[in-house]
Amino acid sequence: MLASTLETSDVLLQVNGLKKYYFIREGIFGGVTGSINAVDDISFTVKKGETFSIVGESGCGKSTTGKCLVRIEDPTSGSIVLNNKNITSSHGKELLDLRRNIQMIFQDPYSSLNPKHTIRESISEPLVNFRIAKGAELEKKLTNLMEIVGLSPKYLDRYPHEFSGGQRQRIGIARALAVNPELIICDEPVSALDVSIQSQILNLLKDLQQEFQLTYIFISHDLSVVHHISDRVAVMYLGRIVEMGSKTELFNNPKHPYTKALLSSIPIANPDIDNKQDRIILNGDVPSPRNPPNGCYFHTRCPYKKEQCENSYPDFTSISETHKTACFYVNEI
Amino acid sequence: MEALLEVKNLNVGTGASEDDIKILNDINLYVNRNETVAIVGESGCGKSLTALSIMGLLPIPATKLISGEIKYEGKDLTKLSEKELNRIRGKDIAMIFQEPMSSLNPSFTIGNQLAEVFKCHTRFSKSEIKKRSIELLTKVRVSDPEEKLSAYPYQLSGGMRQRVMIAMALACNPKIILADEPTTALDVTIQAQIIDLLKELQQEFGMTILMITHDLGVVAETCDRIIVMYAGEVVEEGRVKEIFHHPRHPYTKGLLDSIPIIGKPLERLNLIKGNVPDLNSMPSGCRFHPRCELATNHCKDSKPGIELTSGGRSVRCWHPH
Numbered sequence: 007m008l009a010s011t012l013e014t015s016d017v018l019l020q021v022n023g024l025k026k027y028y029f030i031r032e033g034i035f036g037g038v039t040g041s042i043n044a045v046d047d048i049s050f051t052v053k054k055g056e057t058f059s060i061v062g063e064s065g066c067g068k069s070t071t072g073k074c075l076v077r078i079e080d081p082t083s084g085s086i087v088l089n090n091k092n093i094t095s096s097h098g099k100e101l102l103d104l105r106r107n108i109q110m111i112f113q114d115p116y117s118s119l120n121p122k123h124t125i126r127e128s129i130s131e132p133l134v135n136f137r138i139a140k141g142a143e144l145e146k147k148l149t150n151l152m153e154i155v156g157l158s159p160k161y162l163d164r165y166p167h168e169f170s171g172g173q174r175q176r177i178g179i180a181r182a183l184a185v186n187p188e189l190i191i192c193d194e195p196v197s198a199l200d201v202s203i204q205s206q207i208l209n210l211l212k213d214l215q216q217e218f219q220l221t222y223i224f225i226s227h228d229l230s231v232v233h234h235i236s237d238r239v240a241v242m243y244l245g246r247i248v249e250m251g252s253k254t255e256l257f258n259n260p261k262h263p264y265t266k267a268l269l270s271s272i273p274i275a276n277p278d279i280d281n282k283q284d285r286i287i288l289n290g291d292v293p294s295p296r297n298p299p300n301g302c303y304f305h306t307r308c309p310y311k312k313e314q315c316e317n318s319y320p321d322f323t324s325i326s327e328t329h330k331t332a333c334f335y336v337n338e339i
Numbered sequence: 340m341e342a343l344l345e346v347k348n349l350n351v352g353t354g355a356s357e358d359d360i361k362i363l364n365d366i367n368l369y370v371n372r373n374e375t376v377a378i379v380g381e382s383g384c385g386k387s388l389t390a391l392s393i394m395g396l397l398p399i400p401a402t403k404l405i406s407g408e409i410k411y412e413g414k415d416l417t418k419l420s421e422k423e424l425n426r427i428r429g430k431d432i433a434m435i436f437q438e439p440m441s442s443l444n445p446s447f448t449i450g451n452q453l454a455e456v457f458k459c460h461t462r463f464s465k466s467e468i469k470k471r472s473i474e475l476l477t478k479v480r481v482s483d484p485e486e487k488l489s490a491y492p493y494q495l496s497g498g499m500r501q502r503v504m505i506a507m508a509l510a511c512n513p514k515i516i517l518a519d520e521p522t523t524a525l526d527v528t529i530q531a532q533i534i535d536l537l538k539e540l541q542q543e544f545g546m547t548i549l550m551i552t553h554d555l556g557v558v559a560e561t562c563d564r565i566i567v568m569y570a571g572e573v574v575e576e577g578r579v580k581e582i583f584h585h586p587r588h589p590y591t592k593g594l595l596d597s598i599p600i601i602g603k604p605l606e607r608l609n610l611i612k613g614n615v616p617d618l619n620s621m622p623s624g625c626r627f628h629p630r631c632e633l634a635t636n637h638c639k640d641s642k643p644g645i646e647l648t649s650g651g652r653s654v655r656c657w658h659p660h
Contacts, residue, residue, distance in 0.1 A: 202594060
């Protein structure tokens with residue numbers, strides 16, 4: 007395991023064999039007829055102060071993983087250990103404490119703020135809930151939070167509809183920061199924003215990380231953004247991690263055919279580079295998670311598949327101490 | 340050479356009177372035969388509305404075409420009756436919409452929706468329509484085309500739906516295709532498939548494409564010329580390479596600098612400060628001046644003009660780079 011090579015004091019979060027299955031019930035008796043394995047046995051470790059990114063296409067289970075970590079969804083099995091404390095089945099007061107430590111920034115700034123609450127109400131809710139501040143102190147804290155995320159405190163009494171997408175995302179960030187969390191899960195925080203605004207938010211996230219020693223789990227489908235912000239990256243496909251490594255390892259030396267295809271499909275904003283020659287265009291679509299293919303999940307689209315791939319799922323192979331991938335033919339590709 | 344499509348001094352607003360908000364301000368653009376032109380800009384800059392105006396699909400009564408000409412092969416589309424327009428759109432000018440989920444009718448099969456295009460514009464028999472539909476679906480690389488004809492949109496994935504949309508657009512061998520963010524709603528691996536397909540069709544049929552997008556990567560790979568829009572105006576226009584290497588308008592430069600590029604690591608991204616202005620409180624003078632680093636008092640007071648010259652470049656700025 008990766009964790010054993012690290013000082014235990016460096017590790018903030020350790021996820022082991024995490025699974026989230028949604029069972030399908032059909033018929034009048036509601037019998038279970040199948041399951042959707044949204045997250046299927048994934049393990050990873052996140053160090054303090056780093057940015058760990060999870061990338062993948064829609065439906066690969068990256069958001070579900072994020073939701074399991076904050077316990078919006080209860081995992082089917084596996085363990086989540088935060089600061090040496092198993093939080094997989096925390097409830098009641100323990101769960102409240104946990105949520106003080108893990109906060110989330112959501113994708114869609116239009117639907118993640120209550121339209122009937124003013125910004126003051128939205129941001130002060132966690133502060134009041136966790137009994138962190140009240141009265142004059144609350145006011146001071148709110149002003150401070152607004153300034154941290156680059157908004158004028160005079161906007162506190164406005165409603166979400168009066169703000170643009172980028173400003174709303176800033177409000178979402180202020181709300182997450184209010185309780186001084188250690189870990190923030192950013193679920194596609196910039197995908198709904200325009201490019202000029204996207205860069206503002208990415209810079210803000212980086213600044214805040216330095217200022218408050220935050221740890222991020224950054225969930226995204228945009229590889230350019232992930233490359234910009236991450237220290238380590240995991241690539242997910244159909245509920246499983248297919249490759250994991252440091253940013254440089256993964257982007258400069260991708261080993262899994264899926265990672266290679268993913269990287270080669272990004273359109274490059276430079277008209278001089280013609281990457282059409284080495285572009286790997288995958289056939290077909292991602293299979294349905296309700297009946298994933300036998301063997302390696304990727305074999306239906308893989309340009310390198312061999313017979314073995316259709317029969318069994320490959321184990322993780324270590325390429326270096328930090329770089330691992332699940333493919334039978336790592337050394338040949 | 341005469342342009343295939345030419346938009347001249349197009350103005351669109353919420354109404355015709357002086358107090359109504361002007362959404363598109365004096366848009367000028369042209370698309371030559373066999374050319375792929377991109378309209379680039381952020382949300383709310385008016386790029387989709389420009390395409391809708393060309394198709395005569397402006398949402399009514401929310402918006403109104405105030406003045407301007409839209410010339411297709413020399414004919415002014417704004418002067419045509421609905422009936423005459425129907426003969427051109429869908430046949431000569433086709434459109435691919437952004438959201439493949441909501442732009443196909445969920446209660447009709449793919450075969451039904453493809454057949455509708457033929458019924459409107461041709462006199463094909465039923466069997467001929469079926470034959471053509473299968474041909475089209477094969478052309479856009481839909482697997483098992485015959486089976487897919489009886490499928491409903493919800494039974495297809497996003498990429499497949501977008502292929503069906505493209506097949507519908509191609510049905511009558513259009514001379515020009517307006518593609519409004521054709522790959523935005525798709526995953527990267529599927530996006531690569533669709534871009535590949537568009538390029539191939541473009542080569543095979545010598546199609547003219549006017550693509551609307553905010554993804555500069557897609558533009559760099561597929562287009563010949565770029566039109567940059569900001570706050571309802573065209574601010575810069577030129578060939579792709581020239582614009583990417585020497586952006587002259589500060590907004591274009593800011594836009595190009597603010598995208599993270601793999602292989603070009605930066606500690607901090609460059610950015611354009613502030614937000615896109617609100618339609619009902621447009622800044623005076625140059626609309627970009629509150630966000631511009633080069634802005635002077637002159638920019639605040641008077642509005643820079645834009646000259647559109649064929650082959651050359653044009654920029655709407657007092658202090659271009």
